[in-house]
Amino acid sequence: MSKIRIATTSLAGCFGCHMSFLDMDERLVALLEHVEFNRSPFTDIKHCGPCDIGLIEGGVCNVENVHVLREFRENCKILIAVGACAINGGVPAMRNHFNLRECLEEAYVNGVGVENPQIPNDVELPLLLDKVHPIHDVVRVDYYLPGCPPSPDAFLKILGDLLADKEPSLPHNLLHYD
Amino acid sequence: MSADIKQSPITKNTITIDGQEIPFLAGQTIMDAALAAGVYIPHLCHRQGFTPHGSCKLCVVDIASRSASACTMPAVAGQQISNNTPALNEARKTITQMLFIEGNHICPSCEKCGDCTLQAMAYHLGMLDGHFPQFFQRREVDASHPTVMLDRDRCILCELCVRASREVDGKNVFAIAGRGINAHLVVNSASGKLVDSDLETSDMAAHICPVGAILIKEHGYEVPIGQRTFDLHQVSEIGLEKTILTKVRQPDE
Known part of the structure; x- marks a missing residue:
């Protein structure tokens, strides 16, 4: 049986979801019996080919994020929003309460310790x-x-369900927003 | 209300919730009877002993062919009530999603995370996303009080603080002002700031918030994430609210 092809990316995220994915540790070896990675920070492949599953970490904060996200949608049969930021914008979306100029000026013009x-x-x-x-x-x-x-268990559960052709579901103990 | 029940002649009757026969006392609501019998009806704005508010609508149940809030509807002998049905739970999930997208509920950055009843309700109902477009409303934070923080981003307008202040603390610190999307929590002081109100750290109103809108200052992350109330319990466990309140209030008493 050919392997399930997965692509992953981090948009406006912190790569924490990817780190958590890698926290599967030795269970990754067993997973890799069934899946292979296409475009992903794990492989450094730059563009997405046809894939079965796309995992998107992070929200959409810039133009490149939009292009990457659309590339994933066009190429992935199943697209999964991974983590708080992809689902509701998360911490990066806290800037939405301010206008963009205010944010940029706070960070690069008026911020403490800014030189030039x-x-x-x-x-x-x-x-x-x-x-x-x-x-x-x-x-x-x-x-x-x-x-x-x-959690790594949550990744394994949802991927396991999809590999087994089941509708993915998370049991209560794996459903967390933190 | 409980005093009234004791004084009234006890007429023992029953209602039926999801096929289970449940006794009730005269004057009890469906919610009172259900909780006393250990039957969970999802709710956010209800608390035993407080005047029912009936605003969160999570406790809506089907009584024969009509729907009503269990926390305000009196129990009447012979009522056939549906509570834990897929259709009602789906509607409850939608209500919860609307609460999430209307406010600014950034769970990973909130001190209440793991102790938050809204979050636990969302877990209970299997909510995976907000479904609707986020409002990203900008709401006023009031950090003026020396020991109590008010972050309206997380307020769900349940009025628990309003009722705790009025009915338990004997004060009148909070109220809801405005209507519809403009409804917001206001503070009863000349300046509108918490610092000029009667609120004290020992007030129940300072501790009752089911979300992270009213927090006690200088008490952050004392219980690590992963060991908090709803990391260990389900929101559907009866009597949990008292446990939470006791636990939270202890340091100040």
């Missing part, structure tokens, strides 16, 4: 969106895996 104050505008930098969005504001999402981060 200026708002970065290098062409290499993706333009920030006015607000941070949960990913379901931009694309259709098939499943949600809450947690900050979701």
Whole structure:
């Protein structure tokens, strides 16, 4: 049987969900009997090929996030919002209470200890969106895996269900928002 | 209310919830009778001994062909009540999702995380996402009081603090002002700030908040995440509210 192909990415997240995924430790070896990774920080593959499952960490805070998210949606049969930020914007979305200019000025102009104050505008930098969005504001999402981060057991449960062709569900002990 | 029940002639009758026959005393609501019998009806704004508020609508049950809030509806002999049904629980989940997206409930950054009844309710109902677009409303934080913090981002307008202040503390510190999406918690003081109100750390109103809207200052993360009330218990366990309140109040008493 061919392996299930998984792609992962971190948008406006902290990579904590990816770290938690790796906290499966030796159970990763057994998982890799059944899955292989396409585009992911684990593989450093830069673009998404056709995949069975896409795991999205983080919300959408800039233009690049939108492009990456759409690439995942186009290529992944099943898209899963992983972690608090992908599901509701999380901590990065706390900037939504302020306008973007206020945020940039606080960080790069008026912030404590800032030297040579200026708002970065290098062409290499993706333009920030006015607000941070949960990913379901931009694309259709098939499943949600809450947690900050979701535990390795939660990842294994949802992937295990999908591998077994079952509707994914989280038991109470794995359902956490923290 | 309990004093009234004791004085009234005891007429023992029964209602039926999900096929289970439950006795009630005259004057009891469906919620009172259910809780006394150990039957859980989901609720956020109800607390035993307080005047029912009937605002959160999580306790809506089906009584024959109509729906009503269990916390305000008097128990009447022979009522056939449906409570724990997929349709009602789905509606309760939708209500909970609306509470989440209307406020700013960033669980990972909240001190109440793990002790929060709203969060525990969402776990109970299997809520995985907010479903609706987030409002991201900007709401006023009041950090003026030396020992009590008011963060309206997390307020769910349950009025537990309003009723605790009025009915238990004998004060009148809190109220809800405005209507619909403009409804918000206000403080009864000339400046509108907590510091100028009668609120004291020992007041029940300072401790009763089911979410992280009213928090005691300088008491952060004393119980680690993972060992908090709803890390160890389900919201559906009866009598848990008293446990939480006792536990929280102890340091100051």
